[in-house]
Each structure stands twice: as C-alpha cells, then as structure tokens.
Amino acid sequence: MADDAYNYAYLDEQTKRMIRRAILKAVAVPGYQVPFGGREMPLPYGWGTGGIQVTAAIIGRDDTLKVIDQGADDTTNAVSIRRFFAKVAEVATTTRTDEATVIQTRHRVPETPLREGQILVFQVPIPEPLRMLEPRETETRTLHALSEYGVMQVSLYESIARHGRISKGYNYPVMVNGRYIMSPSPIPKFDNPKLDRSPALQLYGAGREKRIYAVPPYTPVKSLDFDDHPFEIETWEQCCALCGSKESFLDEMIVDDDGKHLFVCSDTDYCERRRTLPEAAE
Amino acid sequence: MSNGHMTDLRTLAPGLADPAHDAQQLFRAVLDATSRPGRIVSLPAAPAGPGTPSAAATAYLLTLADRDTPVWLADAFDRPEVRDFLRFHAGAPIVTKRAEAVFAVLASATPQPFEGFNLGSDAYPDRSATLIVEVPDLRGGPTRQWHGPGIDGRAAVAVAGLAEDFWQDWAANHTLFPCGVDIVFTARTELCALPRSVAVEV
Ligand SMILES: [Zn+2]
Numbered sequence: 001m002a003d004d005a006y007n008y009a010y011l012d013e014q015t016k017r018m019i020r021r022a023i024l025k026a027v028a029v030p031g032y033q034v035p036f037g038g039r040e041m042p043l044p045y046g047w048g049t050g051g052i053q054v055t056a057a058i059i060g061r062d063d064t065l066k067v068i069d070q071g072a073d074d075t076t077n078a079v080s081i082r083r084f085f086a087k088v089a090e091v092a093t094t095t096r097t098d099e100a101t102v103i104q105t106r107h108r109v110p111e112t113p114l115r116e117g118q119i120l121v122f123q124v125p126i127p128e129p130l131r132m133l134e135p136r137e138t139e140t141r142t143l144h145a146l147s148e149y150g151v152m153q154v155s156l157y158e159s160i161a162r163h164g165r166i167s168k169g170y171n172y173p174v175m176v177n178g179r180y181i182m183s184p185s186p187i188p189k190f191d192n193p194k195l196d197r198s199p200a201l202q203l204y205g206a207g208r209e210k211r212i213y214a215v216p217p218y219t220p221v222k223s224l225d226f227d228d229h230p231f232e233i234e235t236w237e238q239c240c241a242l243c244g245s246k247e248s249f250l251d252e253m254i255v256d257d258d259g260k261h262l263f264v265c266s267d268t269d270y271c272e273r274r275r276t277l278p279e280a281a282e
Numbered sequence: 283m284s285n286g287h288m289t290d291l292r293t294l295a296p297g298l299a300d301p302a303h304d305a306q307q308l309f310r311a312v313l314d315a316t317s318r319p320g321r322i323v324s325l326p327a328a329p330a331g332p333g334t335p336s337a338a339a340t341a342y343l344l345t346l347a348d349r350d351t352p353v354w355l356a357d358a359f360d361r362p363e364v365r366d367f368l369r370f371h372a373g374a375p376i377v378t379k380r381a382e383a384v385f386a387v388l389a390s391a392t393p394q395p396f397e398g399f400n401l402g403s404d405a406y407p408d409r410s411a412t413l414i415v416e417v418p419d420l421r422g423g424p425t426r427q428w429h430g431p432g433i434d435g436r437a438a439v440a441v442a443g444l445a446e447d448f449w450q451d452w453a454a455n456h457t458l459f460p461c462g463v464d465i466v467f468t469a470r471t472e473l474c475a476l477p478r479s480v481a482v483e484v
Contacts, residue, residue, distance in 0.1 A: 008302040017348055020309050024346075025408035027316050028464045028477035030431045034408045058313065060306040117314075145404035177431050177479065179460065199434075201317045216317045216432035216479075 009056040009089040019057035019212070023203060026214035031176030032144070033127050033211040047077060048106055049207030051123030052084070055104050058119065058203070059085060064092045066100035071108040071249070071266035078106075095269050107170075109191040111248045111270040114200035116217065122185045127206035127213065129173045129183040149181050152224065160229050169234070175222045176215055184221075190233045190249045195221040238263040243274035289366045295332045297371035298344055303327075308345040315466070315475040320428045320437030322420050328471045332363040335387055335416045338468035340367070342414055347374040347385055354383035354399075356392040359416075383411050390417045390443035396451045399463050407460035410478070414466050418443040420474045430480035439482075441467050441474065449484045456481050 009016070015037075022036040059065065067082040069075040073095040081104060082093045094100050097112035104121040114120060130140045133151045143149065152173060159166050166172075172189035176182045184195060185204060195202065195215060202215040215221060225231035239246045241262040248270060250263040265271035298304040304327040315323040331340030347353055353374045355364060360376075368374050377383055380398035388395050395415065402410030417423075423442030426449065429435070455462045455478060462478035476482070 008306070013302060013305065014348060016305070016309075017346055018350070020313075021346055021351070022408070023313065024316050024412075024464075025410075027313070027432070028479060029407050029460045030479060032407060032460055058306075058310065060303065060310060062307075116318075141405050197434075201313075214317075218434045219431040 007088075009059055009085070011053070011056045016057045019053055022212045023054065023057065023214065026203070026212045027201070027216050029180075030215050030219050031180030031182040031213060033206075033213045036210050036212055048081065048104070048123035050205030050211070051104050051106070051121050051207075052081060052205075053207060054121050054203050054205035054212060055085065055102060056089070058121075059089045059091055059102055061090050063089075063101045064094050064099055065089075066094050066097060066103045066269075067105075068103065068108060068110070068267075068269075069106045071110075071251075072268045074268065096273075097269050107186050107188075108249070108266060109187055109194045111245075111265070111267040112273070114194075114198055116199040118200040120198075120200050120202050122187075122202065122204040124183065124185045124204045124206040124211070125208070126171075127183055127204065127209055127211040129171075129181050144180060147179065152181055156224060157226070160226070166225070166229060166231075172231075173224050175224060177219050178222075181224070182213060182215075182221075188234065188249055189223065189231075192221070192223045192231070193233065197221070236263060240265045240271060243271045245271070245274060289370060291370075293363075294370055295363070295367055296329055297367075298327065298329060298341075300327075305345050308341050312342060312345060312466075312473065312475070315473055316464075316477060317432050319430065319432045319475050319477055319480045320439040322472050322474050325471050325473060332361075332367040334361070334364065335359050335414070336468050337471045338473045339387055339414045339416055341471075342466060342468065342473065343368060343374065343385060343387075344372055347372040349373040349375065351384035352377040352382050354378070354380055354386040356386070356388045358389040358392070359387050380411075385412050385414060387414045388416065390415060390448075391445070395448060396455055396463060401455075401458060401461045401463060404461065407462075410461060410463050412464045412466065414468055415444075417441055417467050417469050420467055420469050420472050427483040428476070428480050429483075430477075432477070433480065439474070449482055452476070452482055453484055 022034045026034045067078045069078040097110040102119050106123045134140050171186045197218050199217050204213045223231040236250050242264050248265045251266045253262045255262050307327050311323045311325050325341050328337040328341035365376050399411040419442040423440045425438050425440045428437045428439050465476040467474045
C-alpha cells in the first residue's frame with residue numbers, strides 16, 4: 001500500500017531519523033535545546049509545526065493520539081492536527097487523557113495525572129527562555145553552556161521590585177535537573193508543578209527555530225523563585241460552574257449580554273469526565 | 283567496494299522488512315529505553331543482521347544511522363559482512379578514527395572504551411557520540427545502583443561482562459555533563475540505555 005509518493009506520518013524516513021536522533025540527545029541532556037535540520041511543514045508557523053514534526057517522528061499505528069489547544073480538544077487547530085495524523089499515520093484518536101499514548105498540546109498540561117509510557121509533545125513558539133533578556137543566539141548559547149543565569153535572576157527580581165511579586169503568569173521559566181533553565185512553553189504557571197518528576201516523557205518542539213528539548217520521566221523541574229518570594233500558582237475563589245472542580249485551571253467566560261461571568265475548566269476532557277462519571281468527581 | 287571486496291547481494295543479510303513501520307517501532311523501543319535508563323527493552327522487529335554484532339545493535343543502527351552518521355566498529359565487529367550490511371542498508375560511512383564517529387559499536391572487552399570519542403562541547407553537547415556496547419547479557423552481572431533523569435529513585439542494573447574500570451571511566455564521563463558520550467548496552471534482541479546524565483554507584 002505504500003508507494004513512492006506516500007510517506008508514513010508525512011515525513012520522509014531520513015527526516016524522521018534526524019529528528020529521532022535529536023530527540024534521543026534531548027533526552028540525554030534534559031532541558032538543553034537540540035538544534036535540528038527539519039523540513040518545512042505544510043502549515044503556517046503558529047500552528048504547531050515543531051510539535052507536529054516531533055509527533056510525526058515518534059507516532060506509529062499502535063498509538064492513540066490526543067491533541068489539545070489551550071486545554072480543549074475541539075478547537076480548529078486541535079481538530080486539524082488530529083485529523084492530519086489520523087490520515088497520514090493511521091492512528092486512533094481520542095479526547096480522553098487516560099486513553100492517549102501520545103498527547104500533543106498547545107499551552108496546557110492536562111489536569112488528569114499522566115502515567116508512565118505516555119508522551120506529552122509541546123508546541124513551542126519561542127524555545128529560548130533567555131531570548132527576551134538577550135536577543136543574540138551566540139550569547140544565550142554561551143550563557144547556557146556556562147550555566148550563567150544571573151540575567152534571569154535579575155529579571156525576576158526586578159519584577160518583584162516593581163510588582164511586589166513575579167508577574168509572569170505564562171511561560172514561567174524552570175530549572176531542569178539543576179542544570180538548564182528551560183521554557184515550559186506558554187502554559188500557565190499553574191501547570192508548572194505537573195512537569196516536576198512526571199512519570200510521562202515530555203518532548204518540546206519549536207518549528208520556527210528548529211529546536212527540540214526534553215524532560216525525561218521523574219526529572220526534577222523547579223520553577224525559579226527566591227527564598228523570600230516562593231513560587232506560587234494561580235488560585236480562584238470560584239469553582240468550575242460546570243463540574244464544581246476546585247482544583248483545575250479555570251477560564252473566565254462571559255455568558256450573557258449583561259456581562260455575567262462564569263468560570264469553567266480549561267481542560268474540557270477533565271471537566272466532561274467529572275460531569276459524566278460521578279466517581280471521577282470525588 | 284573498497285579493499286577489492288565486492289558486496290554479494292545474494293549473501294547480504296536482509297534489513298528491516300517494513301522500513302517505515304519497523305523503524306518507528308524500533309525507535310519507540312529505543313526512546314523508551316533512553317528515557318527510562320536501566321530498563322531492559324525488547325526490540326520487536328529486530329532483523330537477525332549479519333550475525334555479529336547482536337540483532338539489537340544492528341537494529342539500533344538500522345533505525346538511527348544513515349549517510350550523515352559515520353559509524354566506528356571495534357575490531358571484533360570490523361568485518362566485511364558487517365561493513366557491507368551497514369553501508370547497504372543504512373548508507374552509513376564506516377570510519378576508522380574514533381573521533382569521527384556519531385555511532386560506535388564496541389565489545390564489552392574493547393580496551394579504553396571511552397577514549398577518543400567525540401564528547402560534544404559545552405555549547406553543543408548534543409554532538410557527542412553514542413556508543414553501542416555489546417555485552418553477553420543485560421542481566422546477571424554485578425548489580426549496580428543507577429540514578430538520574432528517567433529513574434524513579436534508584437534502579438538496580440546488572441549488566442554482565444564489563445571490566446571493573448569500565449565504571450570508573452563512566453564516572454569520569456558522567457562528571458563531564460552536559461558533555462560526554464551516551465551508551466546503549468545490547469545483547470541478543472534486547473537493549474538498555476545509559477545516557478550521560480545517569481550516575482552509577484561504583
Ligand atoms: Zn469543570
């Protein structure tokens with residue numbers, strides 16, 4: 001059934017091998033950004049080309065794929081990517097976190113705890129955590145090489161001086177295995193603790209800058225902070241208006257013309273599971 | 283080919299039966315092993331290869347080696363049928379200088395196993411070599427405690443057939459982190475990975 005014009009999982013075998021080699025080196029050096037050659041994908045940047053290339057290099061017919069965009073399985077972006085892999089990689093798809101073997105995500109980590117053997121693939125727009133502080137690539141590479149992260153500490157401390165706290169709510173930088181500062185991609189800092197010693201493998205793909213980095217299972221991932229300003233996650237006074245969860249990341253929704261507000265889970269699978277399965281709610 | 287030797291396609295051992303799907307399955311097994319060091323992973327679709335090195339070592343190379351990745355072979359494996367196999371099925375150049383290798387195949391008794399291979403640089407630690415070390419068995423050797431990324435606490439691993447100073451050399455390699463070589467131990471159709479990030483108690 002395979003003919004010359006058809007590449008399983010879209011990428012040709014040589015491109016897959018190159019990405020696979022980069023993934024293995026990324027796993028061997030947790031948090032370090034491995035450059036890879038990569039080919040142009042048939043999608044505009046911002047659609048998650050880096051994540052798609054990683055997924056294409058790892059996925060097989062035995063996999064069950066879940067794709068989320070800001071926690072939701074049903075956005076245009078998530079649906080397109082899921083259909084793409086159902087077609088080119090002949091994989092089963094799911095919206096259920098617990099059924100998935102590979103989860104490609106944009107901007108969230110599922111609320112349902114991940115398990116051994118699962119792979120979480122992050123779409124990364126800007127892989128370099130120091131980029132806003134140091135635009136030159138040769139410089140940031142040197143700072144990582146020397147583990148010279150004073151510039152990041154200063155920046156966070158300035159934020160405390162100005163706002164009384166570290167104001168960064170998304171893409172909050174982490175230290176991986178005590179060696180590399182890493183961008184967790186634009187997930188809310190609420191999700192950062194889920195990265196720490198997760199039983200799942202985390203792979204991060206940046207399409208525009210062609211970088212892959214990884215966090216192996218059970219690897220320490222520490223959100224940067226200070227003794228007098230410890231890291232804290234967002235909290236809400238409300239619970240989810242649909243499932244009543246007090247533990248999930250909530251999105252604010254305006255529900256009528258009077259501007260009435262509701263808070264609902266950002267993770268649609270988690271919220272739906274809690275509503276349909278009473279035992280999941282307690 | 284070189285040395286006046288001609289590849290005989292009639293005797294060349296077959297490569298992957300179903301290249302795209304077999305390579306994907308093999309890669310996932312390798313990825314699983316690399317992200318969970320010490321765990322012994324069985325390779326589902328490993329072809330027998332040329333007889334030596336093991337099916338696992340050959341499958342690793344068929345999955346990841348190509349014309350961009352020079353391969354170095356220790357004396358025990360530097361034989362015409364192995365070279366032909368890797369050139370024909372992977373397209374990988376065979377090199378005689380350790381420093382040029384992206385992948386290297388060593389025997390458990392190969393002297394100075396870490397000497398001379400590319401360790402990567404502080405700026406580009408990913409450029410280091412990966413050593414495939416053939417051992418008689420992944421089990422039954424002296425038990426050592428491994429710890430580091432990918433391991434929940436500690437892993438007791440008992441790779442057989444390694445010299446005592448192998449682990450002292452490994453300790454030296456580990457202290458080079460983020461530089462250093464990565465290792466994959468192979469025996470028959472099984473494989474167990476030891477990335478540079480993992481410390482082994484001597
Ligand atoms: Zn909810």
